[in-house]
Amino acid sequence: MTRPLAVAVAGLGTVGAGVLALLRDNAALIAARAGRPIAVTAVSARDRARDRGVPLAGLRWYEDPVALAADPGVDVVVELIGGSEGPARALVEAALRAGKPVVTANKALLAVHGAAIAELAESRGVPLAFEAAVAGGIPAIKVLREGLAANRIQRVAGILNGTCNYILTTMREHKREFAEALAEAQRLGYAEADPSFDIDGVDAAHKLAILAALAFGRPVDLAAVHVEGIREVSALDIALAEELGYRIKLLGIAKREEGGISTRVHPCMVPAGAPIARVDGVFNAVVAEGDFVGRIVMEGRGAGARPTASAVVADLIDLARGRHTPVWGASNGALDPTPAVPMERHVGAYYLRLMVVDRPGVIADVTGVLRDLRISLESMLQRGRAPGEAVPVVLVTHDTEEAAMREALTRIAALDAVLERPALIRIEPL
Amino acid sequence: MTRPLAVAVAGLGTVGAGVLALLRDNAALIAARAGRPIAVTAVSARDRARDRGVPLAGLRWYEDPVALAADPGVDVVVELIGGSEGPARALVEAALRAGKPVVTANKALLAVHGAAIAELAESRGVPLAFEAAVAGGIPAIKVLREGLAANRIQRVAGILNGTCNYILTTMREHKREFAEALAEAQRLGYAEADPSFDIDGVDAAHKLAILAALAFGRPVDLAAVHVEGIREVSALDIALAEELGYRIKLLGIAKREEGGISTRVHPCMVPAGAPIARVDGVFNAVVAEGDFVGRIVMEGRGAGARPTASAVVADLIDLARGRHTPVWGASNGALDPTPAVPMERHVGAYYLRLMVVDRPGVIADVTGVLRDLRISLESMLQRGRAPGEAVPVVLVTHDTEEAAMREALTRIAALDAVLERPALIRIEPL
Numbered sequence: 133m134t135r136p137l138a139v140a141v142a143g144l145g146t147v148g149a150g151v152l153a154l155l156r157d158n159a160a161l162i163a164a165r166a167g168r169p170i171a172v173t174a175v176s177a178r179d180r181a182r183d184r185g186v187p188l189a190g191l192r193w194y195e196d197p198v199a200l201a202a203d204p205g206v207d208v209v210v211e212l213i214g215g216s217e218g219p220a221r222a223l224v225e226a227a228l229r230a231g232k233p234v235v236t237a238n239k240a241l242l243a244v245h246g247a248a249i250a251e252l253a254e255s256r257g258v259p260l261a262f263e264a265a266v267a268g269g270i271p272a273i274k275v276l277r278e279g280l281a282a283n284r285i286q287r288v289a290g291i292l293n294g295t296c297n298y299i300l301t302t303m304r305e306h307k308r309e310f311a312e313a314l315a316e317a318q319r320l321g322y323a324e325a326d327p328s329f330d331i332d333g334v335d336a337a338h339k340l341a342i343l344a345a346l347a348f349g350r351p352v353d354l355a356a357v358h359v360e361g362i363r364e365v366s367a368l369d370i371a372l373a374e375e376l377g378y379r380i381k382l383l384g385i386a387k388r389e390e391g392g393i394s395t396r397v398h399p400c401m402v403p404a405g406a407p408i409a410r411v412d413g414v415f416n417a418v419v420a421e422g423d424f425v426g427r428i429v430m431e432g433r434g435a436g437a438r439p440t441a442s443a444v445v446a447d448l449i450d451l452a453r454g455r456h457t458p459v460w461g462a463s464n465g466a467l468d469p470t471p472a473v474p475m476e477r478h479v480g481a482y483y484l485r486l487m488v489v490d491r492p493g494v495i496a497d498v499t500g501v502l503r504d505l506r507i508s509l510e511s512m513l514q515r516g517r518a519p520g521e522a523v524p525v526v527l528v529t530h531d532t533e534e535a536a537m538r539e540a541l542t543r544i545a546a547l548d549a550v551l552e553r554p555a556l557i558r559i560e561p562l
Numbered sequence: 563m564t565r566p567l568a569v570a571v572a573g574l575g576t577v578g579a580g581v582l583a584l585l586r587d588n589a590a591l592i593a594a595r596a597g598r599p600i601a602v603t604a605v606s607a608r609d610r611a612r613d614r615g616v617p618l619a620g621l622r623w624y625e626d627p628v629a630l631a632a633d634p635g636v637d638v639v640v641e642l643i644g645g646s647e648g649p650a651r652a653l654v655e656a657a658l659r660a661g662k663p664v665v666t667a668n669k670a671l672l673a674v675h676g677a678a679i680a681e682l683a684e685s686r687g688v689p690l691a692f693e694a695a696v697a698g699g700i701p702a703i704k705v706l707r708e709g710l711a712a713n714r715i716q717r718v719a720g721i722l723n724g725t726c727n728y729i730l731t732t733m734r735e736h737k738r739e740f741a742e743a744l745a746e747a748q749r750l751g752y753a754e755a756d757p758s759f760d761i762d763g764v765d766a767a768h769k770l771a772i773l774a775a776l777a778f779g780r781p782v783d784l785a786a787v788h789v790e791g792i793r794e795v796s797a798l799d800i801a802l803a804e805e806l807g808y809r810i811k812l813l814g815i816a817k818r819e820e821g822g823i824s825t826r827v828h829p830c831m832v833p834a835g836a837p838i839a840r841v842d843g844v845f846n847a848v849v850a851e852g853d854f855v856g857r858i859v860m861e862g863r864g865a866g867a868r869p870t871a872s873a874v875v876a877d878l879i880d881l882a883r884g885r886h887t888p889v890w891g892a893s894n895g896a897l898d899p900t901p902a903v904p905m906e907r908h909v910g911a912y913y914l915r916l917m918v919v920d921r922p923g924v925i926a927d928v929t930g931v932l933r934d935l936r937i938s939l940e941s942m943l944q945r946g947r948a949p950g951e952a953v954p955v956v957l958v959t960h961d962t963e964e965a966a967m968r969e970a971l972t973r974i975a976a977l978d979a980v981l982e983r984p985a986l987i988r989i990e991p992l
Contacts (some may be wrong), residue, residue, distance in 0.1 A: 158712060455708070
């Protein structure tokens with residue numbers, strides 16, 4: 133057996149400790165699959181004294197993660213610090229400049245600076261692997277970039293944030309409002325004290341930007357992603373969705389359209405019978421559609437120390453075996469310059485739920501707005517009657533352009549009889 | 563861009579024509595992802611005159627597929643002839659001996675002769691790729707062998723034969739008996755005129771033997787696979803399964819047990835809520851459980867020209883990029899000699915359905931047999947009453963060893979009041 137692959141790990145949070153535990157627990161099996169042992173030789177973290185449940189004796193310790201890049205006893209740098217700026221970015225860039233392959237779980241860094249980092253990696257001829265950056269233990273990046281590489285991908289979509297999926301699942305199963313479900317997720321450690329990164333869709337947008345770049349072989353373009361989170365999803369809309377045969381999921385969707393690629397993250401109504409509708413709790417799922425392969429669905433654990441470690445070490449085994457792939461699947465010069473399609477041009481069906489005063493003429497006013505904008509209705513649902521009081525009214529449209537729908541929303545919200553901001557949820561025929 | 567990768571295709575049936583169509587339709591995209599063009603330069607098939615819907619002009623034509631191995635203008639041989647013996651085997655061995663990488667969709671060849679072929683490939687240092695051999699367009703081999711490579715796999719299971727899944731789905735949805743559903747599958751081209759290879763579980767066994775070798779890093783061992791097909795599944799059992807909250811699927815299951823690896827293909831009752839229970843029609847699914855990644859589920863099209871071509875060309879792209887992996891994930895010397903566990907030692911719950919004469923004492927006789935063999939019952943279901951006539955009785959056991967269950971079956975079948983051969987279906991807690 134050849135010399136071990138010497139690995140430095142920067143960041144010893146739960147994922148970093150998981151990587152160390154995995155490399156120790158499955159060392160023999162990993163050596164067989166990698167063709168050589170994989171050994172951690174150096175680490176960097178903030179607090180040297182903290183007990184992480186894995187022994188660190190014998191490893192070189194660095195206060196400054198960037199110093200790992202210069203250690204001549206390190207073959208590969210694993211970056212698990214996180215964040216699109218600061219030490220994570222500095223370390224990744226320093227390692228690539230030093231000619232050391234990098235494995236990272238950092239979706240923010242790749243979504244924000246991925247284009248420049250991919251160019252740096254290519255210019256130095258150094259591999260950069262990031263299976264752990266999207267969908268945790270699901271090998272979504274390998275499947276898109278290698279397994280489906282022969283396909284012209286038409287769509288890639290997924291449940292990419294376990295926190296949001298847990299909250300939406302809890303709201304549906306226990307008929308809770310968003311704030312209650314969020315508080316429970318926080319108690320269980322599924323949501324951060326400041327949850328905005330997850331619940332506002334930012335994390336899912338980072339992952340979608342990466343998936344879209346891989347699926348369509350184009351430079352990562354986070355700015356083009358339309359992002360809405362789940363704060364405004366109500367228990368009422370989840371119950372009404374159920375009545376209509378849908379489930380509400382926060383999806384990231386990248387799609388090849390006439391004129392370019394659309395990328396968006398927002399709550400969606402998906403048919404209750406679709407495979408992705410049943411992916412509940414903290415699980416993630418990725419759906420990809422290619423012109424030859426048809427539709428592939430993958431599901432699994434999207435986060436957590438052990439699934440994420442599985443992805444990080446798979447990348448290390450690829451590196452040990454010499455299996456290299458350009459960051460976005462093709463060299464930077466061969467990427468496709470297909471433009472982004474703005475959200476205003478999205479076409480699809482919409483669910484619109486209003487609270488209106490139950491009095492004659494209200495429905496006529498509302499449907500008049502839709503008629504004026506040439507928006508046609510598939511169905512309308514009015515629950516119960518309570519003359520003079522507030523009742524919910526649901527309108528489901530046929531395919532409509534987003535720009536028209538936004539205008540309709542503005543006009544309808546301005547009607548006297550409409551009592552609060554209407555809820556708008558896009559219907560996705562997955 | 564570098565010189566094209568010159569490919570020879572042996573076998574121009576639907577899959578071979580699909581590979582040619584894919585390489586033509588997506589040539590630019592494939593060249594970008596492969597880092598160089600992939601060009602077919604030679605082909606071999608029986609009937610030169612047949613119209614296959616793809617142009618063959620300019621390609622060298624060989625009557626004898628084995629001659630492709632000797633063509634100096636061929637870098638890679640794609641074997642799509644099929645069958646474990648004859649020209650397919652001769653071509654694969656000749657190509658490897660000539661130092662030419664091989665891509666094959668041939669599960670029978672790998673299941674029967676995979677150990678020797680892997681040794682030949684390794685001894686010559688030549689890659690052998692076979693993504694298309696299992697689960698069609700689902701990149702199950704890449705996921706198991708590379709994506710989950712860091713995991714100690716506990717179980718891999720799947721719906722591996724689309725013909726059987728189509729028949730079982732039709733039986734359930736349209737309340738048909740097996741023979742009717744088979745005839746419909748034959749009319750639609752989902753089953754062969756001689757369907758035994760599919761419906762007797764042989765094809766699924768080939769695929770399971772390959773998956774087990776990959777999952778557990780051990781030499782392929784087809785002889786160890788316990789195989790039962792779906793001929794004896796009845797509409798009555800499908801309806802009773804539904805009542806009990808199960809679906810009947812033909813599964814291939816490989817599992818790490820105390821003392822070794824069990825591999826089996828047989829009809830299973832799976833909980834109706836399990837992801838795999840909803841994979842219907844010609845779709846395939848693969849479930850893998852690893853110690854770090856947890857459970858990963860993949861589904862997609864398991865057969866057909868286009869999904870299979872997607873897998874074949876993914877292998878070609880891997881070869882063009884220089885991404886190589888040993889056949890079973892580790893070199894032959896590093897494979898795990900974990901023994902096989904025989905079916906008699908399987909432990910699980912069983913569904914047993916009898917047709918009995920409805921008269922006093924029958925149930926006491928049946929349950930007496932189970933008591934004598936220390937088999938404990940979870941539930942019993944007797945439908946309707948018809949004194950003196952035949953009625954179905956369903957018994958569901960707690961975990962029981964296969965050997966005891968077989969003995970019980972023999973004794974129960976010998977009881978006077980038991981009218982036909984009892985139906986036995988294993989319950990699988992997926």
